[in-house]
Amino acid sequence: MLENFEGGTYRCPGPGKRRLVPTSTPKAVLVSAKIVLPEAGLLKLVPIPGKGRGVIATRPIRRGKLVEASPVVRMTRRDRLDRSTVLSHYPFEWNEPPYVQAFPLGFAGLLNHSDTPNCRIVTDVEGEVLCTYTIRAIEAGAELTWNYGIDPWFEVAT
Numbered sequence: 001m002l003e004n005f006e007g008g009t010y011r012c013p014g015p016g017k018r019r020l021v022p023t024s025t026p027k028a029v030l031v032s033a034k035i036v037l038p039e040a041g042l043l044k045l046v047p048i049p050g051k052g053r054g055v056i057a058t059r060p061i062r063r064g065k066l067v068e069a070s071p072v073v074r075m076t077r078r079d080r081l082d083r084s085t086v087l088s089h090y091p092f093e094w095n096e097p098p099y100v101q102a103f104p105l106g107f108a109g110l111l112n113h114s115d116t117p118n119c120r121i122v123t124d125v126e127g128e129v130l131c132t133y134t135i136r137a138i139e140a141g142a143e144l145t146w147n148y149g150i151d152p153w154f155e156v157a158t
């Protein structure tokens with residue numbers, strides 16, 4: 001099923017689809033994520049000097065576009081990752097008790113930090129997604145970045 005969502009399109013699970021789910025997966029995970037896929041081929045994951053990997057645009061993107069609404073895995077306090085683990089660099093804050101963080105599954109978790117970003121990432125708790133919007137026009141080949149909003153725990157490359 002396709003529905004409109006802030007100018008984009010998201011896919012909902014079709015009715016009657018049979019799914020095999022581990023018994024520990026909360027049932028709510030199955031029903032409500034308002035995912036918006038990036039346009040085909042628009043984003044590319046590439047090595048970025050000094051930052052590991054990063055996400056670039058393959059075509060120009062206009063300002064104010066919803067590029068992606070990424071699904072997440074919501075995490076309780078018990079699920080939080082020790083700061084010494086590499087995975088702990090990825091979760092977003094998630095204010096929906098008992099969930100305190102969410103692990104990004106789309107491109108959202110792969111965007112690097114910038115003090116002068118060209119994107120912002122908005123948490124949609126109800127939709128269970130992280131929405132990446134452009135806040136400036138982006139040229140083909142340019143990196144998509146957002147401001148993490150916390151003191152960087154790494155040496156910031158520009």
Ligand SMILES: C[S@@+](CC[C@H](N)C(=O)[O-])C[C@H]1O[C@@H](n2cnc3c(N)ncnc32)[C@H](O)[C@@H]1O
Nearest residue numbers: 050051052053089109110112113154155156157
């Ligand atoms: C959420 S991940 C971003 C994707 C990551 N670059 C990767 O390859 O998976 C956050 C990590 O990316 C790196 N990073 C993000 N922004 C950076 C920047 N401006 N300069 C240097 N490293 C950055 C840091 O290692 C940080 O722990």
